[in-house]
Amino acid sequence: MSSEHHFDVVIMGGGIGGNMQARHLLRTIPGIKVAVIDPRSDERIASVHKIGESTVEIAAIFMSQELGLVDYLLENHPPKCGLAFHWAKEAGQTDTLADDYFSIWPPRFPKVMTWQIHRGTFERDLTAMNRADGVHWFMGKVKAFEVGAGDLPNTVRVKGTHGGEDAELSCDHLVDAAGRAWLTGKKFDNIRQDAESLYGLNTGAAWVRVKGVDPELFQEGGADGERVATSQFYATNHWMGEGHWLWQIPICTETHTVSVGGMFHHDIIPGAQVGRKEKLLDFIKANHHALWKMIDSADEVVDFIYWKKPTHLCKKMFSSDNWYAIGDAAYFGDAFYSLGISTVAIAVTSTTELIRAKMADEPDVETKREWYDKFNVYFGETALHLYRDHDKHTGHASAMSWRIYLEYMWWFGMWVPMFIGRWHLDVEMCQAIVGNCEKPYLKSFYDDLTRMIEQGGNAGLMDPYRADQLIGGYHPTTEHVHFLEDAEFAPGRLDLYASLSKTYMLNIVFLLKFQWRAFGLLGVLSPRTLRRVAHLLRLGIWIKMGSWRHKFRQRKLPANAKFAKQAMEFQGYAGTAELQDWSGKEPPEGAKKADADAAA
Ligand SMILES: Cc1cc2nc3c(=O)[nH]c(=O)nc-3n(C[C@H](O)[C@H](O)[C@H](O)COP(=O)(O)OP(=O)(O)OC[C@H]3O[C@@H](n4cnc5c(N)ncnc54)[C@H](O)[C@@H]3O)c2cc1C
The missing domain is CATH 3.50.50.60 (FAD/NAD(P)-binding domain)
Incomplete structure (x- = not known):
């Protein structure tokens, strides 16, 4: 060769x-x-x-920082205004988003710029x-x-x-x-595609891309300025329902092309019922009429694709x-x-x-x-x-909103900081994360949600974007931000342990609050709850000790070496008021004398 x-x-x-x-x-x-x-x-x-059109924080940070694509993305792809979630207030009454749905909206632009990509x-x-x-x-x-x-x-x-x-x-x-x-x-x-490896996940996915839609139809009556200071159309909108959820993603601003599709749980919505274009559109028309009206306004359905088993x-x-x-x-x-x-x-x-x-x-x-x-x-x-x-869970607004809140806590408290600090490239951290698997804890919470639904309960609508939901002004979506603001980008620099320990502790508050709302005092005091609280507390404290060790090891290092270098150089700074000659001529004698007098 x-x-x-x-x-x-x-x-x-x-x-x-x-x-x-x-x-x-x-x-x-x-x-x-x-x-x-x-x-x-x-x-x-x-x-x-x-x-695969909607990006979230890790993808966006990677594309911006490591691939150097931020200017390209700004110039060529729509901005993304977070993830929004909507549940119909009543089945069969889905004419307008504003009146007929309970919604969770990102109220502001996300702290990390993300994109919807074509x-x-x-x-x-x-x-x-x-x-x-x-x-x-x-x-x-x-x-x-x-x-x-x-x-x-x-x-x-x-x-x-x-x-x-x-x-x-x-x-x-x-x-x-x-x-x-x-x-x-x-x-x-x-x-692996067996049920056990996939945790029982058994879904199909079907989608269309439609060109030339009327975005006004998405927000009949106009954008809701009392709820958000950002675009609602440019969010990845999730239309939620029994055994399914649908996405709505704008992928081209010039042509108003929108991607609309969904994941369908085969046990509830068999593939045969949504696996053709007409069937998918009929499903949307019957279950999310407001979304269908926007699709129906399109000039063209560009494509239709169905995957029976994407997982x-x-x-x-x-x-x-x-x-x-x-x-x-x-x-x-x-x-x-x-x-x-x-x-x-x-x-x-x-x-x-x-x-x-x-x-x-x-x-x-x-x-x-x-x-x-x-x-x-x-x-x-x-x-x-x-x-x-x-x-x-997908069709139950209360259960699903608590679930989303919980999963946001881990995403922003653990995974996004992990990527900002490139901790996934640290062998010791890989070992610690793989060794401390929290799937049993998460599964126990999913079981609680199922029980609440079976008992006809309602723990309220939990909103991960608001700061008045859990305790002390905490809101999951900003957990990673101080690392970015202090530019702690050097691998292994940021204190992931502190972020993780905080996440464990907040999970205790979260769990107790949920038990109280869903099952009352009996839920809070049940041995099952107390066992989980003890588990979270033990790990929260243990990881906090890791944070002290990390701080000690890093005590002589600046948050960001380049900023520290700049700060050092700046110490001798005394201003640069003197302009350089740009006329190409020597300054006149008189001006030179005036300068010299001023300097004296
Ligand atoms: C329904 C659905 C919705 C999704 N939505 C999102 C989303 O909103 N955001 C997100 O981040 N991700 C999303 N994803 C996931 C996303 O689609 C994938 O992560 C991404 O496309 C993976 O890219 P890839 O390059 O691995 O695969 P692909 O993009 O499929 O690329 C594989 C390439 O291999 C080439 N190829 C195939 N066979 C051969 C061969 N024999 N020789 C040489 N080349 C070959 C193909 O031409 C193709 O270009 C979604 C996935 C699904 C199923």
Whole structure:
């Protein structure tokens, strides 16, 4: 094989995951030789056919900071104004959002700028940037690949498409970013789809993209200025109901193109009832008439797609044979919290660090690989577990609002700070997180919600965006903000322990408040509740001790080294009032004398 066809890294699949991986490698490891293989034509890449359009904090921070795409995103994709949730007050009465729904609205712009992305535009532009930066692009399909044991080279056979040439490639590192083609999944029997691995999640997804809608119809009567100081249309709007939820995401401002679709629990809404375009639209018309009116105003339905079983999970993501599975090639749960691209961000940064460490021949690379793999698979399981028992809860506004509040507490108190501080690249932290799995605690809370629903209870509508819901002005969505404001970006710098410990303690308040509202004094004093309080308290205190240790270890370090350097330089600052000559001429003698007099 010619050296022209040997690469440090070959990426199978040039979707969002593959392109992000390529760009991240180029920006992190100078001179690295990367190839990407994807069978689509340029026209197909730019078309609307991909799904995954709403970004949340981890994805947005990654795209802005590590991929350097913030200006590009500002100039080319709609801003996103958080996640909003709506439940009909009465089944069958869904004509207007303002009158017929209970809603949770983000009242202000989010603290971290996020975007709604048009996937065709995004992948087209990212592909062009990567090609311009030196990525070798093969327009073709991976027909076969072989993985060499240990550090032996891997080989890939490419069948050219749309005029692309056939090729035989070899590489040191092989990344599977080919999504649901499951290239490594099939070859290594690496995919899990059994009910137990998926925590019983059994959903289908169906969606349309509609062009030329009238946004006014979404907010008949106008935007609600008494509730929000931001756009309601540019939120990712969740229309909630029994056994389903629907998204509404604006993906292009010029053409007013909107993505509308949903996740449907097969036990309640079988695929046959929503798996065709007309059936999906009829479902929306009957159950969320206000949304249907907006769809009906469109000039064109651009596409319709139905996936019977989008959920899956792999067993391994990073192999000691130097192959890596990222994005949909590794796992996907449910789109409810728009997590997909954030999971890609975690996998991409982990993969790059492993490849960098391996190329630099660092001694701890295999330990890193073992724990990054365990952590990333664990994160995949966590991302799936978030939707456990959703089939029992989505239609109940009270239960679901408490559930969202709880999950926001962990997202903003743990996962977002983890990513800001790049703690997922710290082996010790990976070990601690994997070793302290909180799924049993979360499941116990989901069981409480189910019991409350079965008893016909109502614990009120809990709003994660408001500061008057839990205690002392706390609101989950700003938990990560002080880390950003103090620019604690250096890996392992920010005090994740403090944030986590606080989250555990607040969970105690949350749990007791819920028990009181849902089950009264008996709920608060039940042994089950007390056991959970003891568990949360013990861990909250234990992790707080970790925070003291962290503070001690970091006591001589500034929050941000660059700002500290600037502060040092600034100490000698005495102003720079003197202007430079811009006329190209010497100042007249008189002016020179006046300056000298003033100085004296
Ligand atoms: C219903 C639904 C809604 C979602 N909504 C969101 C959301 O709002 N926000 C979010 O962040 N995430 C969302 N996601 C998740 C998101 O779609 C994924 O995280 C993301 O698309 C994964 O990207 P990827 O690059 O891994 O896969 P893809 O984008 O599918 O890319 C895979 C690429 O591999 C190529 N390929 C396939 N076979 C081969 C082969 N043999 N050889 C070479 N190349 C090949 C394909 O052409 C394709 O370009 C959603 C997912 C679903 C199912």
